Amino acid sequence: MSDSLALDMQPPRERVRAYYGWVVLVVAALAMVSTFPGRSLGRGIITEPLLADLRLDKVTFGLITLWATLIGSTFSLACGPLIDRLGTRLVLTLNALLLGAAVLAMSRVHSPTTLAITLTFTLGLGQSALSVVSMAIVGKWFVRRIDAAMAVYAAIVSICFMAAFGGIEMAVKRAGWRETWAGIGWALLLGLAPLAWLLVRRTPESIGLAVDGGGRTAPTETEPPVGATFRQALATPAFWTFAVSSAVFNLVFTGVTTFAEAIVRERGFYDEHTFLTAGMILAFGGLVANFVGGWLARKWPHGKLMAVGMAIVTAALLILPFSHGATGLMLYALLMGCAGGVITVVFFGCWAKAFGRSHLGRIQGAAQVMTVLASALGPYILALGERHRGSIAATFLLLAPVVGLLAAACWVVRVPVAADGAARGRVG
Numbered sequence: 001m002s003d004s005l006a007l008d009m010q011p012p013r014e015r016v017r018a019y020y021g022w023v024v025l026v027v028a029a030l031a032m033v034s035t036f037p038g039r040s041l042g043r044g045i046i047t048e049p050l051l052a053d054l055r056l057d058k059v060t061f062g063l064i065t066l067w068a069t070l071i072g073s074t075f076s077l078a079c080g081p082l083i084d085r086l087g088t089r090l091v092l093t094l095n096a097l098l099l100g101a102a103v104l105a106m107s108r109v110h111s112p113t114t115l116a117i118t119l120t121f122t123l124g125l126g127q128s129a130l131s132v133v134s135m136a137i138v139g140k141w142f143v144r145r146i147d148a149a150m151a152v153y154a155a156i157v158s159i160c161f162m163a164a165f166g167g168i169e170m171a172v173k174r175a176g177w178r179e180t181w182a183g184i185g186w187a188l189l190l191g192l193a194p195l196a197w198l199l200v201r202r203t204p205e206s207i208g209l210a211v212d213g214g215g216r217t218a219p220t221e222t223e224p225p226v227g228a229t230f231r232q233a234l235a236t237p238a239f240w241t242f243a244v245s246s247a248v249f250n251l252v253f254t255g256v257t258t259f260a261e262a263i264v265r266e267r268g269f270y271d272e273h274t275f276l277t278a279g280m281i282l283a284f285g286g287l288v289a290n291f292v293g294g295w296l297a298r299k300w301p302h303g304k305l306m307a308v309g310m311a312i313v314t315a316a317l318l319i320l321p322f323s324h325g326a327t328g329l330m331l332y333a334l335l336m337g338c339a340g341g342v343i344t345v346v347f348f349g350c351w352a353k354a355f356g357r358s359h360l361g362r363i364q365g366a367a368q369v370m371t372v373l374a375s376a377l378g379p380y381i382l383a384l385g386e387r388h389r390g391s392i393a394a395t396f397l398l399l400a401p402v403v404g405l406l407a408a409a410c411w412v413v414r415v416p417v418a419a420d421g422a423a424r425g426r427v428g
Contacts, residue, residue, distance in 0.1 A: 073376075
């Protein structure tokens with residue numbers, strides 16, 4: 001038989017197409033970056049010019065922020081069921097439109113009352129609701145490859161957050177906080193919302209794809225009923241262990257980032273170069289840990305990986321109070337960055353892997369409420385510690401045992417297997 005005839009008789013190769021879930025993942029990452037106006041990092045850029053513009057004192061603004069955060073956290077609970085019922089495409093589009101309107105309205109406030117109202121909607125629709133829908137999008141499209149997907153997702157978010165911080169800070173200095181905030185609002189209305197409607201789809205099954213790729217199926221708008229219900233998830237120790245651990249980490253991290261300069265000055269070795277270098281090390285450590293954490297999550301159970309992250313946080317909390325030089329600060333920043341990168345990957349990916357996709361929105365929404373509330377309490381707890389103990393860093397010594405106990409709990413907790421629902425579990 002001739003070579004040409006043999007080639008003619010070979011079956012045609014099926015054209016391999018890239019999995020569409022990666023396109024959806026990029027949009028989900030951009031959605032998480034769009035929560036910037038509702039996060040403490042974003043508010044911190046405009047706090048001083050906003051206070052001067054509205055003639056507000058820090059105490060009043062602190063109370064407004066606290067209540068806006070507490071009320072806004074409830075948006076996560078409402079967003080979760082909407083995701084499961086209406087789908088991520090519609091919810092993300094509506095969320096982007098509403099958040100854009102809220103940010104635009106906030107750019108035009110002229111009184112404490114209107115600030116309180118618009119800030120509440122900005123936090124509720126941004127920090128709370130948009131975070132939930134962003135994470136749920138990835139969980140709806142990836143199961144077997146959820147750890148790799150979340151590592152890529154977390155890395156994109158980290159890089160874009162760093163770029164957004166620098167760009168928005170420059171814009172505020174040049175054009176003022178009102179013009180900058182208005183620009184962000186229009187970007188949400190004319191950018192993210194149309195992008196979400198055009199590119200996001202509810203699930204792989206809705207466009208005839210198999211989860212994680214690997215072939216086509218008949219298109220369907222309904223998901224297979226795989227995994228735990230909302231009540232089953234809440235009944236597992238794994239849910240509370242992961243949620244509480246993530247919340248406590250957010251409490252520590254938010255408190256630290258809020259009073260970062262004060263903490264360094266308290267240790268007696270503040271200078272601008274050292275401070276900025278520590279910030280860069282923290283960000284770089286987190287970015288590297290995103291990829292390392294995603295790789296480890298494919299080999300280790302999520303419980304073990306979360307335990308490692310919390311153990312690193314414990315070490316960081318014990319190091320800083322005894323540091324009296326730049327070396328200790330750099331080591332602390334590196335440890336906190338690495339811990340944050342690992343814990344973020346676990347928090348993004350553990351819910352879909354443990355509890356399945358059917359009720360993922362409600363489950364992640366409940367966990368997000370706890371992290372938002374903890375973030376609001378973090379600066380307050382550190383401030384109280386400074387008042388009663390005379391040092392912010394000394395408060396770390398009280399928090400370290402709590403974080404250490406949570407690390408031990410994560411190590412031994414039984415994590416459900418999504419395919420089996422919440423009734424059965426495995427050690428992990």
